[in-house]
Amino acid sequence: MITATIENDTRKEKAEARKAIREAVKLQKRIDEIKAQPRLESLTITIEWKKSRMWGSNPHATGEARTIDGKYLTGHATASGCGYCKRSSVVAEIFSQFLRHKLFEDLNPVDCYHGKDASKIPYGIRLPKAGDKYLPYFERGIGIGCFDKISEALGGKWETIANAENTDVYRWTAVQS
Numbered sequence: 001m002i003t004a005t006i007e008n009d010t011r012k013e014k015a016e017a018r019k020a021i022r023e024a025v026k027l028q029k030r031i032d033e034i035k036a037q038p039r040l041e042s043l044t045i046t047i048e049w050k051k052s053r054m055w056g057s058n059p060h061a062t063g064e065a066r067t068i069d070g071k072y073l074t075g076h077a078t079a080s081g082c083g084y085c086k087r088s089s090v091v092a093e094i095f096s097q098f099l100r101h102k103l104f105e106d107l108n109p110v111d112c113y114h115g116k117d118a119s120k121i122p123y124g125i126r127l128p129k130a131g132d133k134y135l136p137y138f139e140r141g142i143g144i145g146c147f148d149k150i151s152e153a154l155g156g157k158w159e160t161i162a163n164a165e166n167t168d169v170y171r172w173t174a175v176q177s
Helices: 002-035 086-104 144-153
Strands: 040-052 056-067 072-078 156-163 167-174
Touching: 002 086, 040 086, 056 086, 072 086, 086 144, 086 167, 144 156, 144 167
Parallel strands: none
Antiparallel strands: 040 056, 040 167, 056 072, 156 167
């Protein structure tokens, strides 16, 4: 009877160890995919506002990226609902599609204040602390004005190209050192 319990315990421990290894491999694969994102020269984000009977206007964003190799890439994002900044949500999603790899690199310290954190990481960038089980990301719904400081921290420049009734255009450009 005691032997069967010991065998069951070791089987259970081995299964848990295999599961932990699979999760670690899966996480490392995701990190490697993010770090392998192409390096950009510029990223232009065009937001078209489309009417919704339920939620008013919803942003539909297209990100057009130019890599340092001269290639062009495209990404898309949309948001719906109410009670948050939908504009900054689609911009954060496009940033994640093209610039998330920069969150694994050293960020430039910027002149901003984020709570009592002296690291000078701008509001809208979430970096995990020891023991956290998430990868770094750009926060959604933070307000479009935060992307000036976020871009500066990423080593880039953020500018508004156009604001029309149903269209907004923004550009992130890598600052050459």
